[in-house]
Amino acid sequence: MSKSKLSRRSFLKRGAAVTAGASLFPTVVPASVLGLNGAVPPSDRIVMGLVGSGGMGNYDMKQFLQKKETRVVAACDVDNRRLISTKARIDKHYGNNDARIYKDFIDFFDNEKLDAVILALPDHWHSIIAVTAANKGLDIYGEKPLSRTIKEGRAIVDAVQKNNVIWQTGSWQRSVPNFKRAAELVRNGVLGKITHVEVGLPDGRQSIGTPPVKPVPEGVDWDLWLGPAPKVPFRGVLHFNWRWILDYSGGQLTDWAGHHVDIAHWGLGFDDKSPVKIKGKGIYPVNGIYNVPVEYLIEAEYENGLPMTIANARYFVDKRRNGLWPKVGAQNYGMGPVWFGENGWIQVNRSGLWASDPELLKVPEEELKIKLYDSKDHWQNFLDCIKTRKKTITPVETAHNSISVALTGEIAMMTEQELLWDRKTETFTNSDYANRLLSRPFREPWRIPEI
Template sequence: MLRGASALALVPTVVRAQETGRPKPSERLQAAMVGCGGQGMGNLRSFLGQPEVQVVAVCDVDRKHAADAKAAVDKRYGNADCAAYTDFRELLDRGGIDIMMTALPDHWHAIPAIRAVRQGIDIYGEKPFTHTLAEGRALADTVREYGRIWQTGSWQRSQANFRTACELVRNGRLGKVVRIEIGLPAGSKCGPVKFGEPPAELDYDLWLGPSPSTPYCRERVHYNWRHQLIYGGGKLMDWIGHHGDIAHWGMGWDETGPVAVEATATWPEGGIYDAPLTYHIQATYEGGVEMHIANSGNQKIRSGTVWYGENGNWIWVDRGRLEASPQTLLTEPLDADAVRLYYSTNHLRNFLECVKTRQPAITPAETAHRSASIGHLGNIALRLGRKIRWNPATEEILDDPSASRLLATPQRAPWHL
């Protein structure tokens, strides 16, 4: 969710009061919202609160979602001008879009984004960055080649407590960091389902898109996709772009990754969900730093991110929380020469400012790809049931051709990256 900005949207009178001095609608950034379910609607409301943004189009394979989003936009602007689409290709064909928000199932993260990027559109994209490592590399490369501004929905970087924690770690407050623990939510299971015809408002074939075709059921789509590995990446991929991203930030690992990954998990036995219920991933980084990622509670790992120094001191950060042992690690100010991290107090504002200055946003594509990589490698190690070794510079799995095949997933025709 976009933090900070949403408060504006809740108080329309304030927004209207600010409209004095706003650019004319045609001179604002022309915005498209692709994926208007729960997360997308939350993001939409934040975009509607921005004075220099005009949302001109919404898109969702579920016509009801698209209609709801259009209604929200039209209500905000007091007209009926917002266009609603079910197919993102038609939306892109209309042209004239400057910025795009995507909040789609994981298997749809890369393709619309790549097509939008090559049309020169800047993107606020939800995490995880992509569904596979190969998609991530392709998307990050395309964003670089086209010089696009990319902001990932890893909004924790725009929160003071997370930045403070990372600045302390980065400046050696713990001495040498030897261990990192990341606690994320556990997976879910579902009982037997009834397959049937998709509802009339849903273009199910388009929903399936590049992923394998499976019969429709209510439990397949709209949020629940996350628990099916051909469409999502489980809770691991849902959250690795938050607490894993913060772990990387604190360590200065925005453009690298682990060198070895091994993992264990428990799996659902029936139903259509196949993402792990519980999991424990151990990723080892250059220099021997161990990162342990687990559903919180498993391995006694608590929710959030904690870094341990060689002397046993630690700094722990989670939403609204920042703790350390000893507590004085947090109270002594950094000295004047300290490394300062990228400063943003509002994730969406940071994106819009960067669209104007063309400077990288706080969670750019490469960073997001590297944060997601931890989870992707974890999922591969889970599927294989064996340790894999990884070269983060070349992004290759070493000495395990069979594992290397899992870096990419062939896509259903006609879809391609």
């Protein structure tokens, strides 16, 4: 993994505000791991690090800690408190005090000799850090959504392809039998010709009003947390709840499209297809610090004329109330994809798998000719692919394709126009106004590193 060291200059002179060399503990020589009982010799272990040690980062890390062929050695976060608890978790697992922690990802990438990295950051940081990691030649387990904007997603795809690194997206539903079975049934034509698809995602969060400016919690580098996003004072919204602010995320829509739109595409065989037309309507807050739409309705149309409706679950619950949507069990609160075809419908979500006629779900697996990618463990699939150098079940191109539906839909909501999308150039052909929203200007000195 001998890629040139990251040049700090690649981010220009970052000034005194972002302190250089912010690792909290002196870098130490990696401890010998010979004493461990793993079956994999240390030299063959996949050495991993974590950037973004919040809820998802720690969850993913836990999965990898449990694998015999990995060794998690370092973590990076802008929040000391999280770094300390994450280090404790790693050290507890290995029974030592060896985990290294960093506040500044540049130091992290410069100092650590990794094979792979877990990226679990707020969306506005995805492109810079993913491209940095890919340029370093690291294989990447990257949390969804792939990116905050279409152009950032494209940059990540290019960086992964050019550096020939393995990418797995945190769209783990593809590694769950329920979802695979649904997608495989649909893909094999059990429903006949598909007439339309509807995808329910969670309802938005209600407002918390207008919090005042607050002191930044001790140990948090707020300016670095903001990074490329516009500079604003700290007002209490940090971990997890950044998702309700447009500078950092598109809300539930962009969070969940990487799951349920991703599965809808899988069933359709649409991993290389995009809507050609898209329009949307969002319910945006009239006040409060949260400003993502809490209700949203996106109507897309694919090149073969296939319509797909994506909305917050409540929309489908209302539809069901009016008898216009499948009525299938109380647990099924309007979530997940429903494929409608000539022979009925199939719906899948985390609570189960349903069909208009239960017989549709009984087709034996042997009769399904088209076999979808099989993975029973999303994290293991990543490790397997690191060894085989084959594509993961959710490679970067797929992640980009899936989230692009939400990101173009978000732009359709922001412009309230029916937009025409050209997949080849990744631009809208009928709105300059919309095209401006395909990227977000970065605050200086941040930029996506050269690929």
